[in-house]
Amino acid sequence: MRPTFVAAAALFAAVPGWASPTDPAEASRLWARADASSSATVYCCNALKAALGDFKVSYEGANSYNSSLQTYWALQQVELNPYCIVSPETPQDVSKAIATLTQATWYSEKFGECQFAVRGAGHTPWAGSSNVQDGITIDLGAMKNVTVSPDRSMVSIGGGARWMDVYMTLDAQNLSTSGGRVADVGVGGLTLGGGMSFFAPRYGFVCDNVLNYEIVTSNGTLINANATSYPDLFWALKGGSNNFGVVTRFDMKAFEQGKFWGGFIVYPGQLAPQLIEAFVAFNNASDYDPYAALINSYAYEASLGVWVVANNVEYTKPEAYPATFKPFTDIKPQLENTMRISNLTDFTLELEASNAYGRRQLFATSTYGNDITLLNELFQLANSTVLDIKNATDLVFSMTFQAIPSVITSKSAQTGGNALGMDGSKNRVLTLITISWVNADDDARINAAAKNFFGKADAAAVPKGLKEDWIYLNYAAQWQDPIGSYGPENVAKLQNISKVYDPSGVFQTQVTGGYKLFNSQGTVSGNYSTTANNTLLLGGGGAVGGNVSTYDSST
Numbered sequence: 001m002r003p004t005f006v007a008a009a010a011l012f013a014a015v016p017g018w019a020s021p022t023d024p025a026e027a028s029r030l031w032a033r034a035d036a037s038s039s040a041t042v043y044c045c046n047a048l049k050a051a052l053g054d055f056k057v058s059y060e061g062a063n064s065y066n067s068s069l070q071t072y073w074a075l076q077q078v079e080l081n082p083y084c085i086v087s088p089e090t091p092q093d094v095s096k097a098i099a100t101l102t103q104a105t106w107y108s109e110k111f112g113e114c115q116f117a118v119r120g121a122g123h124t125p126w127a128g129s130s131n132v133q134d135g136i137t138i139d140l141g142a143m144k145n146v147t148v149s150p151d152r153s154m155v156s157i158g159g160g161a162r163w164m165d166v167y168m169t170l171d172a173q174n175l176s177t178s179g180g181r182v183a184d185v186g187v188g189g190l191t192l193g194g195g196m197s198f199f200a201p202r203y204g205f206v207c208d209n210v211l212n213y214e215i216v217t218s219n220g221t222l223i224n225a226n227a228t229s230y231p232d233l234f235w236a237l238k239g240g241s242n243n244f245g246v247v248t249r250f251d252m253k254a255f256e257q258g259k260f261w262g263g264f265i266v267y268p269g270q271l272a273p274q275l276i277e278a279f280v281a282f283n284n285a286s287d288y289d290p291y292a293a294l295i296n297s298y299a300y301e302a303s304l305g306v307w308v309v310a311n312n313v314e315y316t317k318p319e320a321y322p323a324t325f326k327p328f329t330d331i332k333p334q335l336e337n338t339m340r341i342s343n344l345t346d347f348t349l350e351l352e353a354s355n356a357y358g359r360r361q362l363f364a365t366s367t368y369g370n371d372i373t374l375l376n377e378l379f380q381l382a383n384s385t386v387l388d389i390k391n392a393t394d395l396v397f398s399m400t401f402q403a404i405p406s407v408i409t410s411k412s413a414q415t416g417g418n419a420l421g422m423d424g425s426k427n428r429v430l431t432l433i434t435i436s437w438v439n440a441d442d443d444a445r446i447n448a449a450a451k452n453f454f455g456k457a458d459a460a461a462v463p464k465g466l467k468e469d470w471i472y473l474n475y476a477a478q479w480q481d482p483i484g485s486y487g488p489e490n491v492a493k494l495q496n497i498s499k500v501y502d503p504s505g506v507f508q509t510q511v512t513g514g515y516k517l518f519n520s521q522g523t524v525s526g527n528y529s530t531t532a533n534n535t536l537l538l539g540g541g542g543a544v545g546g547n548v549s550t551y552d553s554s555t
Helices: 003-012 024-036 039-052 063-070 091-103 105-111 163-171 187-192 231-236 269-284 323-329 344-352 372-389 440-464 488-501 506-510
Strands: 057-059 084-086 116-119 136-139 146-148 154-158 210-216 222-226 246-253 260-268 292-301 306-315 340-342 360-369 396-404 428-437
Touching (some): 039 105, 091 210, 091 506, 187 246, 210 231, 231 488, 260 269, 260 344, 269 292, 292 372, 306 323, 372 428, 372 440
Antiparallel strands (some): 210 246, 260 306, 292 396, 360 428
16 A cells, blocks of 8 residues: 555544445545545545535546536636535535634644635636645535525625526516626626626726625634624625635625616727727716726737727617717727627626637736827737737637726725725726637747736836736736735735634635735735734634624615
8 A cells, every 4th residue: 555545544534424435446546546635635525525425525537526627717727636626505514614624733734734725616717726736626606596685685696606697687687786797707706806897887896886795714614794794804805805715605786777788899900099099088088977888809810810809888778879889889890790788697698608618718917097009009019919929729819908987996985995906086997918729838928928918018008107006806817916906005904804814824825726915016024924812713613603684785
Protein backbone atom coordinates (compact mmCIF):
# COMPACT_ATOMS: atom_id res chain seq x y z
CA MET A 1 0.00 0.00 0.00
CA ARG A 2 1.45 3.37 -1.06
CA PRO A 3 2.13 6.08 1.59
CA THR A 4 -0.86 8.19 0.54
CA PHE A 5 -3.08 5.15 0.96
CA VAL A 6 -1.74 4.51 4.45
CA ALA A 7 -2.41 8.07 5.53
CA ALA A 8 -5.82 8.09 3.89
CA ALA A 9 -6.81 4.79 5.49
CA ALA A 10 -5.89 6.13 8.91
CA LEU A 11 -7.94 9.23 8.32
CA PHE A 12 -10.94 7.33 6.95
CA ALA A 13 -11.10 5.26 10.11
CA ALA A 14 -11.84 8.43 12.08
CA VAL A 15 -14.85 9.43 9.95
CA PRO A 16 -18.15 8.31 11.50
CA GLY A 17 -20.26 6.35 9.06
CA TRP A 18 -17.52 5.80 6.46
CA ALA A 19 -16.99 2.38 4.96
CA SER A 20 -14.32 1.28 2.49
CA PRO A 21 -15.67 0.71 -1.05
CA THR A 22 -16.31 -2.96 -1.75
CA ASP A 23 -16.14 -2.72 -5.55
CA PRO A 24 -12.47 -3.22 -6.59
CA ALA A 25 -12.74 -0.87 -9.55
CA GLU A 26 -14.29 1.85 -7.40
CA ALA A 27 -11.64 1.36 -4.73
CA SER A 28 -8.85 1.52 -7.33
CA ARG A 29 -10.25 4.72 -8.82
CA LEU A 30 -10.55 6.43 -5.44
CA TRP A 31 -7.02 5.43 -4.46
CA ALA A 32 -5.67 6.79 -7.74
CA ARG A 33 -7.43 10.12 -7.15
CA ALA A 34 -6.21 10.11 -3.54
CA ASP A 35 -2.64 9.96 -4.83
CA ALA A 36 -3.20 13.35 -6.49
CA SER A 37 -4.93 14.90 -3.49
CA SER A 38 -3.77 15.69 0.01
CA SER A 39 -4.62 13.35 2.87
CA ALA A 40 -6.64 16.18 4.41
CA THR A 41 -8.77 16.49 1.26
CA VAL A 42 -9.45 12.75 1.18
CA TYR A 43 -10.46 12.88 4.82
CA CYS A 44 -12.65 15.94 4.33
CA CYS A 45 -14.57 14.45 1.41
CA ASN A 46 -15.43 11.44 3.51
CA ALA A 47 -16.27 13.58 6.52
CA LEU A 48 -18.61 15.55 4.26
CA LYS A 49 -20.28 12.30 3.17
CA ALA A 50 -20.81 11.41 6.81
CA ALA A 51 -22.28 14.86 7.56
CA LEU A 52 -24.44 15.29 4.45
CA GLY A 53 -25.05 11.80 3.10
CA ASP A 54 -23.65 9.97 0.08
CA PHE A 55 -26.07 11.60 -2.36
CA LYS A 56 -24.68 15.11 -1.79
CA VAL A 57 -20.99 14.27 -2.25
CA SER A 58 -19.81 12.91 -5.61
CA TYR A 59 -16.53 11.73 -7.09
CA GLU A 60 -15.01 11.63 -10.55
CA GLY A 61 -16.99 9.29 -12.78
CA ALA A 62 -20.34 9.91 -11.09
CA ASN A 63 -23.06 11.51 -13.21
CA SER A 64 -23.59 14.35 -10.73
CA TYR A 65 -19.84 15.09 -10.67
CA ASN A 66 -19.59 15.17 -14.46
CA SER A 67 -22.76 17.25 -14.81
CA SER A 68 -21.40 19.84 -12.43
CA LEU A 69 -18.12 20.20 -14.31
CA GLN A 70 -19.79 20.51 -17.71
CA THR A 71 -21.89 23.48 -16.61
CA TYR A 72 -18.91 25.79 -16.16
CA TRP A 73 -18.86 28.43 -18.87
CA ALA A 74 -15.12 28.52 -19.63
CA LEU A 75 -13.12 25.50 -20.67
CA GLN A 76 -10.32 26.49 -18.29
CA GLN A 77 -12.70 25.78 -15.40
CA VAL A 78 -14.04 22.53 -16.89
CA GLU A 79 -10.50 21.17 -17.08
CA LEU A 80 -10.00 21.29 -13.31
CA ASN A 81 -10.95 18.09 -11.49
CA PRO A 82 -11.76 18.41 -7.77
CA TYR A 83 -11.35 15.32 -5.64
CA CYS A 84 -15.02 15.59 -4.70
CA ILE A 85 -17.96 17.89 -5.40
CA VAL A 86 -20.44 18.80 -2.68
CA SER A 87 -24.00 19.59 -3.81
CA PRO A 88 -25.92 21.16 -0.90
CA GLU A 89 -29.67 21.57 -1.18
CA THR A 90 -30.39 23.79 1.83
CA PRO A 91 -28.64 26.54 3.82
CA GLN A 92 -28.25 24.01 6.62
CA ASP A 93 -26.32 21.73 4.23
CA VAL A 94 -23.96 24.60 3.46
CA SER A 95 -23.58 25.30 7.18
CA LYS A 96 -22.65 21.68 7.88
CA ALA A 97 -20.23 21.62 4.95
CA ILE A 98 -18.37 24.77 6.01
CA ALA A 99 -18.26 23.64 9.65
CA THR A 100 -16.88 20.26 8.56
CA LEU A 101 -14.21 21.87 6.40
CA THR A 102 -13.03 24.43 8.95
CA GLN A 103 -13.54 23.13 12.48
CA ALA A 104 -11.68 19.80 12.64
CA THR A 105 -8.39 21.41 13.58
CA TRP A 106 -6.62 18.25 14.70
CA TYR A 107 -6.19 16.86 11.20
CA SER A 108 -5.44 20.23 9.58
CA GLU A 109 -2.54 20.68 11.98
CA LYS A 110 -1.17 17.28 10.97
CA PHE A 111 -2.11 16.97 7.29
CA GLY A 112 -2.90 20.53 6.17
CA GLU A 113 -6.13 22.40 5.52
CA CYS A 114 -8.75 21.21 3.05
CA GLN A 115 -8.65 23.56 0.09
CA PHE A 116 -12.10 24.26 -1.31
CA ALA A 117 -13.88 26.40 -3.89
CA VAL A 118 -17.45 27.67 -3.97
CA ARG A 119 -19.44 28.10 -7.17
CA GLY A 120 -22.83 29.54 -8.02
CA ALA A 121 -23.23 29.35 -11.79
CA GLY A 122 -19.50 29.14 -12.57
CA HIS A 123 -19.38 31.97 -15.12
CA THR A 124 -16.10 33.58 -14.02
CA PRO A 125 -13.68 32.39 -16.71
CA TRP A 126 -10.26 32.06 -15.13
CA ALA A 127 -9.15 28.65 -13.91
CA GLY A 128 -9.61 28.24 -10.17
CA SER A 129 -12.00 31.15 -9.70
CA SER A 130 -14.77 28.76 -8.59
CA ASN A 131 -13.26 25.31 -9.02
CA VAL A 132 -10.18 23.62 -7.63
CA GLN A 133 -7.88 20.87 -8.87
CA ASP A 134 -7.73 17.90 -6.44
CA GLY A 135 -9.58 19.84 -3.77
CA ILE A 136 -13.26 20.21 -2.87
CA THR A 137 -15.81 22.22 -4.85
CA ILE A 138 -19.11 23.25 -3.26
CA ASP A 139 -21.67 23.60 -6.05
CA LEU A 140 -24.69 25.66 -4.98
CA GLY A 141 -26.57 24.90 -8.21
CA ALA A 142 -29.42 23.02 -6.52
CA MET A 143 -30.24 26.08 -4.37
CA LYS A 144 -32.12 28.11 -6.96
CA ASN A 145 -35.56 28.75 -5.47
CA VAL A 146 -37.13 32.10 -6.34
CA THR A 147 -40.05 33.39 -4.25
CA VAL A 148 -41.89 36.72 -4.19
CA SER A 149 -43.07 38.29 -0.94
CA PRO A 150 -46.85 38.63 -0.43
CA ASP A 151 -46.65 42.41 -0.86
CA ARG A 152 -44.63 42.00 -4.12
CA SER A 153 -41.86 44.30 -2.82
CA MET A 154 -39.14 41.66 -2.41
CA VAL A 155 -37.84 38.60 -4.22
CA SER A 156 -35.85 35.92 -2.36
CA ILE A 157 -33.30 34.11 -4.52
CA GLY A 158 -31.29 30.99 -3.72
CA GLY A 159 -27.51 31.35 -3.77
CA GLY A 160 -27.13 28.98 -6.72
CA ALA A 161 -29.75 30.57 -8.99
CA ARG A 162 -29.04 31.97 -12.42
CA TRP A 163 -30.73 35.13 -13.61
CA MET A 164 -32.95 33.18 -15.99
CA ASP A 165 -34.46 31.43 -12.94
CA VAL A 166 -35.25 34.83 -11.45
CA TYR A 167 -36.64 36.49 -14.56
CA MET A 168 -38.85 33.60 -15.61
CA THR A 169 -40.54 33.81 -12.20
CA LEU A 170 -40.81 37.61 -12.15
CA ASP A 171 -41.85 38.15 -15.78
CA ALA A 172 -44.90 35.96 -15.17
CA GLN A 173 -45.97 38.38 -12.41
CA ASN A 174 -45.10 41.65 -14.22
CA LEU A 175 -42.30 42.23 -11.72
CA SER A 176 -38.55 42.57 -11.96
CA THR A 177 -35.43 43.23 -9.93
CA SER A 178 -32.14 44.86 -10.80
CA GLY A 179 -30.04 41.91 -11.96
CA GLY A 180 -27.73 40.51 -14.60
CA ARG A 181 -28.13 40.88 -18.34
CA VAL A 182 -27.07 37.39 -19.47
CA ALA A 183 -29.55 34.63 -18.66
CA ASP A 184 -27.14 31.94 -17.43
CA VAL A 185 -24.90 34.17 -15.31
CA GLY A 186 -25.18 33.40 -11.60
CA VAL A 187 -26.95 35.64 -9.13
CA GLY A 188 -24.28 35.14 -6.46
CA GLY A 189 -21.09 36.08 -8.27
CA LEU A 190 -22.58 39.02 -10.14
CA THR A 191 -24.28 40.52 -7.08
CA LEU A 192 -21.30 40.11 -4.73
CA GLY A 193 -19.07 41.76 -7.33
CA GLY A 194 -21.29 44.84 -7.63
CA GLY A 195 -23.34 43.99 -10.69
CA MET A 196 -24.43 45.90 -13.80
CA SER A 197 -28.06 45.85 -14.92
CA PHE A 198 -30.41 47.23 -17.58
CA PHE A 199 -32.08 48.97 -14.63
CA ALA A 200 -28.88 50.52 -13.24
CA PRO A 201 -29.76 54.11 -14.22
CA ARG A 202 -32.98 53.75 -12.22
CA TYR A 203 -31.72 51.72 -9.26
CA GLY A 204 -27.90 51.74 -9.19
CA PHE A 205 -25.61 48.72 -9.08
CA VAL A 206 -27.22 45.32 -8.48
CA CYS A 207 -25.68 45.15 -4.99
CA ASP A 208 -27.45 48.39 -4.08
CA ASN A 209 -30.75 46.53 -4.43
CA VAL A 210 -30.03 43.77 -1.91
CA LEU A 211 -32.13 44.03 1.25
CA ASN A 212 -30.70 41.03 3.08
CA TYR A 213 -28.02 38.39 2.69
CA GLU A 214 -28.45 35.00 4.32
CA ILE A 215 -24.85 33.89 4.71
CA VAL A 216 -22.84 31.06 6.23
CA THR A 217 -19.73 32.45 7.92
CA SER A 218 -16.39 30.72 8.32
CA ASN A 219 -17.33 28.49 11.26
CA GLY A 220 -20.63 27.33 9.79
CA THR A 221 -22.88 29.91 11.43
CA LEU A 222 -25.93 30.94 9.38
CA ILE A 223 -26.83 34.61 9.84
CA ASN A 224 -28.81 37.36 8.12
CA ALA A 225 -26.90 40.52 7.24
CA ASN A 226 -28.95 43.63 6.48
CA ALA A 227 -29.21 47.30 7.41
CA THR A 228 -30.02 46.54 11.07
CA SER A 229 -28.49 43.09 11.65
CA TYR A 230 -24.72 42.87 11.11
CA PRO A 231 -24.76 46.15 9.09
CA ASP A 232 -20.97 46.16 8.68
CA LEU A 233 -21.10 42.78 6.95
CA PHE A 234 -24.08 43.99 4.91
CA TRP A 235 -21.94 46.83 3.56
CA ALA A 236 -18.94 44.56 2.90
CA LEU A 237 -20.97 42.11 0.82
CA LYS A 238 -21.84 44.93 -1.59
CA GLY A 239 -18.76 44.41 -3.73
CA GLY A 240 -16.61 42.36 -1.33
CA SER A 241 -17.12 39.16 -3.35
CA ASN A 242 -16.54 35.78 -1.67
CA ASN A 243 -14.31 37.06 1.12
CA PHE A 244 -16.80 36.78 3.99
CA GLY A 245 -18.76 33.56 3.65
CA VAL A 246 -21.13 31.63 1.44
CA VAL A 247 -24.34 33.50 0.63
CA THR A 248 -27.24 31.06 0.54
CA ARG A 249 -30.03 33.56 -0.18
CA PHE A 250 -30.33 37.07 -1.58
CA ASP A 251 -33.43 39.09 -0.65
CA MET A 252 -33.73 41.85 -3.26
CA LYS A 253 -36.02 44.74 -4.05
CA ALA A 254 -38.76 43.90 -6.53
CA PHE A 255 -40.63 46.46 -8.60
CA GLU A 256 -43.44 46.53 -11.14
CA GLN A 257 -42.09 45.93 -14.64
CA GLY A 258 -43.82 44.81 -17.82
CA LYS A 259 -42.43 44.28 -21.29
CA PHE A 260 -40.03 46.79 -22.79
CA TRP A 261 -38.15 47.66 -25.98
CA GLY A 262 -34.74 46.19 -26.72
CA GLY A 263 -32.50 44.09 -28.92
CA PHE A 264 -29.38 44.34 -31.08
CA ILE A 265 -28.40 46.66 -33.91
CA VAL A 266 -25.29 45.59 -35.83
CA TYR A 267 -23.29 47.96 -38.05
CA PRO A 268 -20.23 47.60 -40.32
CA GLY A 269 -16.95 48.43 -38.59
CA GLN A 270 -16.23 51.52 -40.69
CA LEU A 271 -19.01 53.29 -38.77
CA ALA A 272 -17.05 52.98 -35.51
CA PRO A 273 -16.14 56.73 -35.31
CA GLN A 274 -19.80 57.77 -35.66
CA LEU A 275 -20.91 55.24 -33.06
CA ILE A 276 -18.20 56.30 -30.61
CA GLU A 277 -19.30 59.91 -31.01
CA ALA A 278 -22.93 58.91 -30.33
CA PHE A 279 -21.85 56.84 -27.31
CA VAL A 280 -19.92 59.69 -25.69
CA ALA A 281 -22.84 62.08 -26.18
CA PHE A 282 -25.24 59.48 -24.74
CA ASN A 283 -23.06 59.04 -21.64
CA ASN A 284 -22.61 62.79 -21.16
CA ALA A 285 -26.27 63.77 -21.43
CA SER A 286 -27.19 66.22 -18.67
CA ASP A 287 -30.74 64.89 -18.76
CA TYR A 288 -29.75 61.21 -18.96
CA ASP A 289 -32.86 59.09 -19.55
CA PRO A 290 -32.96 56.60 -16.63
CA TYR A 291 -34.82 54.04 -18.74
CA ALA A 292 -31.97 53.76 -21.26
CA ALA A 293 -29.19 51.15 -21.15
CA LEU A 294 -26.54 50.53 -23.80
CA ILE A 295 -23.77 47.98 -24.39
CA ASN A 296 -21.56 49.21 -27.25
CA SER A 297 -19.34 46.38 -28.62
CA TYR A 298 -16.68 46.28 -31.34
CA ALA A 299 -16.22 42.70 -32.52
CA TYR A 300 -13.62 41.27 -34.85
CA GLU A 301 -14.94 38.68 -37.31
CA ALA A 302 -11.87 36.46 -37.72
CA SER A 303 -13.38 34.40 -40.55
CA LEU A 304 -13.85 37.54 -42.66
CA GLY A 305 -11.06 39.67 -41.26
CA VAL A 306 -13.41 42.59 -40.57
CA TRP A 307 -14.87 44.50 -37.63
CA VAL A 308 -18.54 44.94 -36.83
CA VAL A 309 -20.17 47.11 -34.18
CA ALA A 310 -22.97 45.49 -32.14
CA ASN A 311 -25.10 47.72 -29.94
CA ASN A 312 -27.26 46.03 -27.34
CA VAL A 313 -29.96 48.64 -26.80
CA GLU A 314 -32.53 48.42 -24.01
CA TYR A 315 -35.23 50.91 -23.06
CA THR A 316 -37.11 49.65 -20.02
CA LYS A 317 -40.46 51.04 -21.14
CA PRO A 318 -42.70 49.58 -23.88
CA GLU A 319 -41.78 52.49 -26.16
CA ALA A 320 -40.13 51.79 -29.52
CA TYR A 321 -37.37 54.05 -30.86
CA PRO A 322 -37.29 56.63 -28.04
CA ALA A 323 -35.56 59.94 -28.67
CA THR A 324 -32.57 59.12 -26.44
CA PHE A 325 -31.48 56.38 -28.89
CA LYS A 326 -32.20 58.32 -32.11
CA PRO A 327 -28.48 59.14 -32.68
CA PHE A 328 -27.85 55.36 -32.87
CA THR A 329 -30.96 54.20 -34.70
CA ASP A 330 -30.49 56.87 -37.39
CA ILE A 331 -27.02 55.56 -38.30
CA LYS A 332 -27.07 53.45 -41.47
CA PRO A 333 -26.42 50.94 -42.87
CA GLN A 334 -27.49 48.37 -40.31
CA LEU A 335 -26.43 44.78 -40.95
CA GLU A 336 -28.93 43.38 -38.45
CA ASN A 337 -31.71 44.78 -36.28
CA THR A 338 -33.59 42.67 -33.70
CA MET A 339 -35.29 45.56 -31.90
CA ARG A 340 -38.68 44.57 -30.47
CA ILE A 341 -40.89 44.81 -27.42
CA SER A 342 -40.51 41.72 -25.26
CA ASN A 343 -39.75 40.61 -21.70
CA LEU A 344 -36.52 40.55 -19.72
CA THR A 345 -36.08 36.78 -19.98
CA ASP A 346 -36.10 37.03 -23.78
CA PHE A 347 -33.51 39.82 -23.87
CA THR A 348 -31.14 38.04 -21.49
CA LEU A 349 -31.43 34.83 -23.51
CA GLU A 350 -30.48 36.83 -26.60
CA LEU A 351 -27.30 37.98 -24.88
CA GLU A 352 -26.61 34.45 -23.65
CA ALA A 353 -26.60 33.23 -27.26
CA SER A 354 -23.43 35.26 -27.88
CA ASN A 355 -21.63 33.60 -24.93
CA ALA A 356 -20.88 30.09 -26.19
CA TYR A 357 -19.92 27.29 -23.79
CA GLY A 358 -17.05 24.85 -24.34
CA ARG A 359 -14.42 27.44 -25.27
CA ARG A 360 -11.49 29.11 -23.54
CA GLN A 361 -12.43 32.56 -22.28
CA LEU A 362 -10.79 35.72 -20.99
CA PHE A 363 -12.19 38.91 -19.51
CA ALA A 364 -10.06 41.94 -18.70
CA THR A 365 -11.20 45.45 -17.88
CA SER A 366 -10.46 49.02 -16.91
CA THR A 367 -12.39 52.28 -16.53
CA TYR A 368 -11.76 55.58 -18.28
CA GLY A 369 -13.14 59.06 -18.66
CA ASN A 370 -15.81 59.67 -21.30
CA ASP A 371 -13.73 61.14 -24.13
CA ILE A 372 -14.11 60.80 -27.93
CA THR A 373 -10.41 60.98 -28.71
CA LEU A 374 -9.47 58.35 -26.13
CA LEU A 375 -12.20 55.91 -27.16
CA ASN A 376 -11.13 56.16 -30.80
CA GLU A 377 -7.56 55.46 -29.71
CA LEU A 378 -8.78 52.39 -27.82
CA PHE A 379 -10.51 51.11 -30.95
CA GLN A 380 -7.30 51.49 -32.93
CA LEU A 381 -5.41 49.76 -30.13
CA ALA A 382 -7.93 46.89 -30.19
CA ASN A 383 -7.32 46.53 -33.92
CA SER A 384 -3.54 46.30 -33.47
CA THR A 385 -4.04 43.80 -30.61
CA VAL A 386 -6.11 41.55 -32.88
CA LEU A 387 -3.43 41.62 -35.57
CA ASP A 388 -0.99 40.04 -33.11
CA ILE A 389 -3.27 37.10 -32.23
CA LYS A 390 -5.66 36.71 -35.17
CA ASN A 391 -4.11 33.37 -36.16
CA ALA A 392 -5.17 31.81 -32.84
CA THR A 393 -7.52 28.94 -33.63
CA ASP A 394 -11.15 30.04 -33.87
CA LEU A 395 -10.50 33.43 -32.30
CA VAL A 396 -13.38 35.65 -31.16
CA PHE A 397 -12.38 39.13 -29.94
CA SER A 398 -14.45 42.08 -28.78
CA MET A 399 -13.98 45.39 -27.03
CA THR A 400 -17.01 46.78 -25.22
CA PHE A 401 -17.82 50.22 -23.87
CA GLN A 402 -20.50 50.56 -21.20
CA ALA A 403 -21.73 53.90 -19.94
CA ILE A 404 -21.46 54.53 -16.20
CA PRO A 405 -23.03 57.97 -15.87
CA SER A 406 -23.23 59.63 -12.50
CA VAL A 407 -26.93 58.79 -12.38
CA ILE A 408 -25.84 55.18 -11.66
CA THR A 409 -23.02 55.73 -9.17
CA SER A 410 -24.96 58.31 -7.16
CA LYS A 411 -27.64 55.75 -6.24
CA SER A 412 -25.58 53.77 -3.71
CA ALA A 413 -25.69 56.45 -1.00
CA GLN A 414 -29.48 56.09 -0.86
CA THR A 415 -29.14 52.48 0.30
CA GLY A 416 -26.30 52.83 2.80
CA GLY A 417 -23.40 52.78 0.38
CA ASN A 418 -21.30 49.95 -1.03
CA ALA A 419 -17.65 48.88 -1.04
CA LEU A 420 -16.96 49.72 -4.70
CA GLY A 421 -15.40 53.13 -4.10
CA MET A 422 -17.29 54.83 -6.94
CA ASP A 423 -18.64 58.34 -6.34
CA GLY A 424 -21.25 60.15 -8.40
CA SER A 425 -19.00 63.02 -9.48
CA LYS A 426 -18.44 62.11 -13.13
CA ASN A 427 -19.47 60.03 -16.13
CA ARG A 428 -17.21 57.05 -16.76
CA VAL A 429 -16.69 54.38 -19.42
CA LEU A 430 -16.36 50.74 -18.36
CA THR A 431 -14.12 49.08 -20.94
CA LEU A 432 -14.09 45.30 -21.37
CA ILE A 433 -11.96 43.04 -23.53
CA THR A 434 -13.48 39.61 -24.17
CA ILE A 435 -11.41 36.99 -25.97
CA SER A 436 -12.53 33.45 -26.77
CA TRP A 437 -10.49 30.66 -28.39
CA VAL A 438 -10.16 26.87 -28.38
CA ASN A 439 -6.50 25.85 -28.15
CA ALA A 440 -4.69 25.83 -24.79
CA ASP A 441 -1.41 26.44 -26.61
CA ASP A 442 -2.66 29.99 -27.26
CA ASP A 443 -3.37 30.77 -23.59
CA ALA A 444 -0.12 32.55 -22.76
CA ARG A 445 -0.02 34.84 -25.77
CA ILE A 446 -3.69 35.77 -25.50
CA ASN A 447 -3.28 36.70 -21.83
CA ALA A 448 -0.17 38.67 -22.77
CA ALA A 449 -2.10 40.47 -25.52
CA ALA A 450 -4.85 41.50 -23.08
CA LYS A 451 -2.27 42.78 -20.57
CA ASN A 452 -0.50 44.67 -23.33
CA PHE A 453 -3.77 46.24 -24.48
CA PHE A 454 -4.57 47.68 -21.07
CA GLY A 455 -0.99 48.73 -20.46
CA LYS A 456 -1.09 50.83 -23.63
CA ALA A 457 -4.67 51.99 -22.97
CA ASP A 458 -3.69 53.23 -19.52
CA ALA A 459 -0.62 54.93 -20.96
CA ALA A 460 -2.86 56.78 -23.43
CA ALA A 461 -5.36 57.77 -20.74
CA VAL A 462 -3.05 58.96 -17.95
CA PRO A 463 -1.61 62.07 -19.69
CA LYS A 464 -5.16 63.16 -20.53
CA GLY A 465 -6.31 62.73 -16.91
CA LEU A 466 -8.77 60.06 -18.09
CA LYS A 467 -7.53 56.96 -16.25
CA GLU A 468 -9.93 55.91 -13.50
CA ASP A 469 -8.81 53.63 -10.67
CA TRP A 470 -11.87 51.38 -10.60
CA ILE A 471 -11.63 47.83 -11.93
CA TYR A 472 -14.99 46.08 -12.16
CA LEU A 473 -14.53 42.80 -10.30
CA ASN A 474 -16.92 40.78 -12.45
CA TYR A 475 -14.90 41.59 -15.59
CA ALA A 476 -11.43 41.39 -14.05
CA ALA A 477 -8.75 39.01 -15.26
CA GLN A 478 -6.94 36.82 -12.76
CA TRP A 479 -3.90 39.11 -12.90
CA GLN A 480 -5.91 42.25 -12.07
CA ASP A 481 -6.63 43.72 -8.63
CA PRO A 482 -10.25 44.86 -8.42
CA ILE A 483 -10.39 44.94 -4.61
CA GLY A 484 -7.37 47.27 -4.49
CA SER A 485 -9.14 49.62 -6.91
CA TYR A 486 -11.80 50.34 -4.27
CA GLY A 487 -9.33 52.67 -2.54
CA PRO A 488 -7.21 52.32 0.64
CA GLU A 489 -10.01 53.38 3.00
CA ASN A 490 -12.48 50.80 1.69
CA VAL A 491 -9.81 48.09 1.53
CA ALA A 492 -8.89 48.71 5.18
CA LYS A 493 -12.55 48.62 6.16
CA LEU A 494 -13.09 45.34 4.29
CA GLN A 495 -10.02 43.83 5.95
CA ASN A 496 -11.23 44.77 9.41
CA ILE A 497 -14.70 43.34 8.75
CA SER A 498 -13.09 40.15 7.46
CA LYS A 499 -11.17 39.78 10.74
CA VAL A 500 -14.44 40.00 12.66
CA TYR A 501 -16.45 37.46 10.66
CA ASP A 502 -13.58 35.25 9.49
CA PRO A 503 -10.98 35.45 12.28
CA SER A 504 -9.07 32.40 11.04
CA GLY A 505 -8.87 33.70 7.47
CA VAL A 506 -10.74 30.74 5.97
CA PHE A 507 -11.94 32.72 2.97
CA GLN A 508 -8.49 34.24 2.49
CA THR A 509 -6.39 31.08 2.56
CA GLN A 510 -8.55 27.94 2.55
CA VAL A 511 -10.94 29.05 -0.21
CA THR A 512 -8.92 29.01 -3.41
CA GLY A 513 -10.85 31.30 -5.76
CA GLY A 514 -11.67 34.98 -5.91
CA TYR A 515 -9.77 38.20 -5.29
CA LYS A 516 -8.35 38.26 -1.76
CA LEU A 517 -8.44 41.20 0.60
CA PHE A 518 -4.91 40.83 1.91
CA ASN A 519 -3.21 40.30 -1.45
CA SER A 520 -4.62 43.49 -2.89
CA GLN A 521 -2.33 46.29 -4.04
CA GLY A 522 -4.57 48.63 -2.06
CA THR A 523 -4.01 46.62 1.11
CA VAL A 524 -3.07 48.32 4.36
CA SER A 525 -1.29 45.21 5.63
CA GLY A 526 -0.19 42.28 3.52
CA ASN A 527 -0.50 39.76 6.34
CA TYR A 528 -3.69 38.28 7.74
CA SER A 529 -3.76 38.56 11.53
CA THR A 530 -6.44 38.95 14.17
CA THR A 531 -6.64 40.10 17.74
CA ALA A 532 -8.92 39.01 20.54
CA ASN A 533 -11.09 42.13 20.41
CA ASN A 534 -12.12 41.64 16.78
CA THR A 535 -13.17 38.01 16.91
CA LEU A 536 -16.85 37.27 16.37
CA LEU A 537 -18.06 34.63 18.81
CA LEU A 538 -20.67 32.72 16.84
CA GLY A 539 -21.94 29.21 17.28
CA GLY A 540 -21.02 26.75 14.53
CA GLY A 541 -22.56 23.93 12.56
CA GLY A 542 -25.95 25.43 11.80
CA ALA A 543 -26.53 28.07 14.45
CA VAL A 544 -28.64 30.93 13.16
CA GLY A 545 -28.12 34.59 14.00
CA GLY A 546 -29.65 37.85 12.85
CA ASN A 547 -33.32 38.70 12.63
CA VAL A 548 -34.42 39.08 9.04
CA SER A 549 -37.74 40.51 10.17
CA THR A 550 -36.01 43.64 11.51
CA TYR A 551 -35.45 45.20 8.11
CA ASP A 552 -38.06 47.05 6.09
CA SER A 553 -38.57 45.35 2.74
CA SER A 554 -40.07 48.51 1.29
CA THR A 555 -36.83 50.51 1.40
